[in-house]
Amino acid sequence: xxxxxxxxxxxxxxxxxxxxxxxxxxxxxxxxxxxxxxxxxxxxxxxxxxxxxxxxxxxxxxxxxxxxxxxxxxxxxxxxxxxxxxxxxxxxxxxxxxxxxxxxxxxxxxxxxxxxxxxxxxxxxxxxxxxxxxxxxxxxxxxxxxxxxxxxxxxxxxxxxxxxxxxxxxxxxxxxxxxxxxxxxxxxxxxxxxxxxxxxxxxxxxxxxxxxxxxxxxxxxxxxxxxxxxxxxxxxxxxxxxxxxxxxxxxxxxxxxxxxxxxxxxxxxxxxxxxxxxxxxxxxxxxxxxxxxxxxxxxxxxxxxx
Numbered sequence: 322x323x324x325x326x327x328x329x330x331x332x333x334x335x336x337x338x339x340x341x342x343x344x345x346x347x348x349x350x351x352x353x354x355x356x357x358x359x360x361x362x363x364x365x366x367x368x369x370x371x372x373x374x375x376x377x378x379x380x381x382x383x384x385x386x387x388x389x390x391x392x393x394x395x396x397x398x399x400x401x402x403x404x405x406x407x408x409x410x411x412x413x414x415x416x417x418x419x420x421x422x423x424x425x426x427x428x429x430x431x432x433x434x435x436x437x438x439x440x441x442x443x444x445x446x447x448x449x450x451x452x453x454x455x456x457x458x459x460x461x462x463x464x465x466x467x468x469x470x471x472x473x474x475x476x477x478x479x480x481x482x483x484x485x486x487x488x489x490x491x492x493x494x495x496x497x498x499x500x501x502x503x504x505x506x507x508x509x510x511x512x513x514x515x516x517x518x519x520x521x522x523x524x525x526x527x528x529x530x531x532x533x534x535x536x537x538x539x540x541x542x543x544x545x546x547x548x549x550x551x552x553x554x555x556x557x558x559x560x561x562x563x564x565x566x567x568x569x570x571x572x573x574x575x576x577x578x579x580x581x582x583x584x585x586x587x588x589x590x591x592x593x594x595x596x597x598x599x600x601x602x603x604x605x606x607x608x609x610x611x612x613x614x615x616x617x618x619x620x621x622x623x624x625x626x627x
Contacts, residue, residue: 342499342552343501344566349480350481351370351517351547353517354366354368357393364511365543366388366504369383379626380459380480381482381618383546383614385571386453389446393436393437395435396433396459398431400427405432418432423459425461431513432478434459445458451532452609453609456618456621459626483568488567489567491612494524495524496525496527502519502549506540508543523536534608535608540572541575546571548570550567552566553566574606
């Protein structure tokens, strides 16, 4: 009976550990990227934060190079609502927070920062078009709020940055590794309080002759720039413990098949059909390795926020 109870207890613990594969910190390193269209903000893609060892006061925002073709991109993150209220009281309801030559705008429960993507007079971003990896720097707003004891410096965000110890290199990857990725497909999660979507998959294919690898997973518009993490699992067979969720790569797109001469009905109110081309998502996400991400991030760490 004792052995049976121990076996059931072990099964219960293992089952629960395996079901808890998601790490909350993976959303705390993920940021929403937006663009302005006709005066309105729209979901543009996803980015994530790497720790900047050259300048710890900033973080390196990594995303896809194809998202850095605009002159301005917006980074949005959640902020503490009570802190925002306090700031507005201290600044006569002004919803602007300066942060060393950058400005963060308060909107609801979030703060948003416009980033100018320039080559001259000083380069503000780096990118590698063939790998579709880009990066730039961001710094978070701090403000000194007077309280009864004097001045207290407060941070507006709970965002974290991924250190080198939180990254897994390509040489340690295997076919079938279980992963999950965080992002904003179809604009899902772009609410007053930003809540990114988490999806899971597995490494389906990679080759030493190619820079990309494929996930057995569906990715869509808005997933560009989504960080990919290894699922947390038991560290060793027979032991109860965690492997931390490590960054393995980034989503850059998906494999598709173009179908031609497909009859479509542009206007459902009219019985008129036209021949169109349709790109069919094959359920294979195209990804780049963390190794290449680190190389681009190293270049970005040398940039300055001016």
